[in-house]
Amino acid sequence: MPQMLNVSPAEQGVRLINLHRPDVLNALNTELLGELAAALAAIEQDPDTRVVVLTGSRKAFAAGADINEMAERDLVGILNDPRVAHWQNISAFSKPLIAAVNGFALGGGCELVMHADIIIAGEDAKFGQPEINLGIMPGAGGTQRLLRAVGKSLAMQMVLSGVAIDARHAERAGLVSEVTQPELTVERAIALARLIAQKAPLALRLAKEALLKAQDTDLASGLRFERHAFTVLAGTQDRKEGIAAFQEKRPAHFTGQ
Ligand code: HXC
Numbered sequence: 001m002p003q004m005l006n007v008s009p010a011e012q013g014v015r016l017i018n019l020h021r022p023d024v025l026n027a028l029n030t031e032l033l034g035e036l037a038a039a040l041a042a043i044e045q046d047p048d049t050r051v052v053v054l055t056g057s058r059k060a061f062a063a064g065a066d067i068n069e070m071a072e073r074d075l076v077g078i079l080n081d082p083r084v085a086h087w088q089n090i091s092a093f094s095k096p097l098i099a100a101v102n103g104f105a106l107g108g109g110c111e112l113v114m115h116a117d118i119i120i121a122g123e124d125a126k127f128g129q130p131e132i133n134l135g136i137m138p139g140a141g142g143t144q145r146l147l148r149a150v151g152k153s154l155a156m157q158m159v160l161s162g163v164a165i166d167a168r169h170a171e172r173a174g175l176v177s178e179v180t181q182p183e184l185t186v187e188r189a190i191a192l193a194r195l196i197a198q199k200a201p202l203a204l205r206l207a208k209e210a211l212l213k214a215q216d217t218d219l220a221s222g223l224r225f226e227r228h229a230f231t232v233l234a235g236t237q238d239r240k241e242g243i244a245a246f247q248e249k250r251p252a253h254f255t256g257q
Contacts, residue, residue, distance in 0.1 A: 004032040007039050013050035013197030014190060015043060025063035026056045028108045030083050032066075037089035044093060047256060050197040050204070052093075053189045054116060055100040056109075058182060061125070064107025067134070087140050090115050094205050096196050100189035101125045102182045106164065111140040114149060117208060119175065120189045121167040122182030127175060128164025148215050149175045200238035201256035206230075 006018040017039060019026040026032075036054075043049045056062055065083075073081065090112070099116035106128045113119055113127070121127075129142045137143065138159060147155040150173040158165065170176040180188045196204065206229040213222050233239055237257035245252035 003035065004029075005035045005039055007043075010046065010048040012194045013048065014053060014193040015049045015051075016053045016055065016186070016190065019054070019056045019062055022057060024066065025060035025104060026109065027064060027066040027068075028062055028083075028112065029066035029069045030086070033083050033086040033090070037086040040090060040093045040097075044095065049095070050199075050201055051096045051098065051193040053098045053100055053186065053193050054112075055186050055189070056102065056105075058102050058122075060103040060109070061099070061101040061105040062109030062112055063104045064109050064130070065140075083140075087111075087115075091141075094208065095201075096193070096204055096208060098189045098193050098196075100186045101127075101167075101176075102185050104128075104164075106130055107138070107142070108140055111138060111142045111145070114141060114145040114175075117211075118177050118189075118192065119170075120178050120180060120185055120192065121170060121176045122185040123167050123179055124182050125167040125170070125176075125179075125185075126164040127158075127167075127170045128162065129159045130162040130164070132160060132162040145215075146175075149173070198254070200233075200236070200242060200252075200254040202236050202238060203233055206233060 004019070004021050006020055008016040017036070019032065021027060021032060040052070043052060097116045098118045098120060099113045100120050101113055102122035102125055104126050105113045107130055110127050110129055129138045129146065131137050143159060146158065154173050167176060167179045171179045178188065210226045210229050213225050238254045241254060242252045
C-alpha cells in the first residue's frame with residue numbers, strides 16, 4: 001500500500017505532515033485518515049515533537065471525503081465506518097496542530113482543517129462544505145465546528161448552499177488566523193510552529209485543552225477548568241524555569257517537566 005502521508009523528521013520541535021494523494025486532490029479515504037491518526041498517535045509519544053504542521057498541496061489541502069469510496073458504503077457500512085474512530089483519534093491529539101492551507105479545503109477537507117488549533121491560509125484557499133450538492137450533509141464536525149468558528153449565519157450559508165468562501169472571507173469570519181501568499185503558507189506555519197515549540201509543553205497542552213473547553217462548555221465550568229489547569233502548572237519545573245529566566249533576564253529553556 002503506497003504511503004498517503006509524508007511525515008518529516010522533527011526539526012526544532014516541529015514536524016510537517018503532508019497529505020499526499022495528488023491524483024484525487026488529497027481526497028480523504030479510510031487509509032489516508034488511518035495513516036494520519038496513526039502518525040499523530042506516534043507523535044503524541046515523541047518528546048522531540050512539540051508542534052505539528054499539517055498541509056496538502058498547492059492546489060488542494062483536501063477536496064473532501066473520497067466520494068468514490070463513499071459511494072460503496074450503504075447505511076450499515078456507514079454505521080460501521082472505521083473513519084469515525086480515525087476522526088476521534090485525530091481530535092484527541094494533545095499537542096498544538098497548525099493547518100497550512102492552500103487551494104481547496106472542502107467537505108471532509110474543511111472538517112479536517114477545523115480539527116487544527118490554528119489555521120494559516122494562502123490567499124487562494126477555498127473553504128467549503130459542498131456535501132449538500134451530493135444529497136448529504138457534513139458528518140465529521142462540519143456543522144458543529146463551523147458554526148462555532150464563523151457563527152450561525154455564515155455556517156448556515158456555507159452548509160445549505162454548498163458555496164465555498166475564500167481565504168480573506170474565512171479570515172474576516174474568524175475561521176483562519178492569518179492569510180499569506182500561497183508560496184509562503186507552509187513557511188509561515190512552520191515559523192509559527194517553531195515559535196510555539198519553544199514554549200513549555202505542559203503549559204501548551206493545558207492551554208489548548210482549556211481553549212477547546214470554551215467551545216463545548218458553559219462559562220462557569222470553563223473557568224473552573226482553567227483555574228485547575230493554572231494551579232496544576234504551579235507544580236511544574238518549567239514554571240520555575242520560566243519565572244527564573246525572566247528574573248535573570250535570559251531566555252527560558254523548557255523541558256516539559
Ligand atoms: C474523490 C475526487 C474528489 C473527492 C476531486 N477528486 N475531489 N475524488 N473524492 N472528494 C478527483 C476528481 O474526480 C478528479 O479525478 C481529480 O480529483 C481532479 O479533480 P477535478 O474535478 O478534475 O479538478 P477541478 O476541475 O480543478 O475541480 C476541483 C474541485 C472538484 C472543485 C475540488 O474536484 C470537486 O468538486 N470535488 C469534490 C468536492 C466535494 O464535493 N467534496 C465533498 C465530498 S463529501 P479524475 O480521475 O477525473 O482525474 C465529504 C463528506 C465528509 O467530504 C463526511 C465526513 C464523514
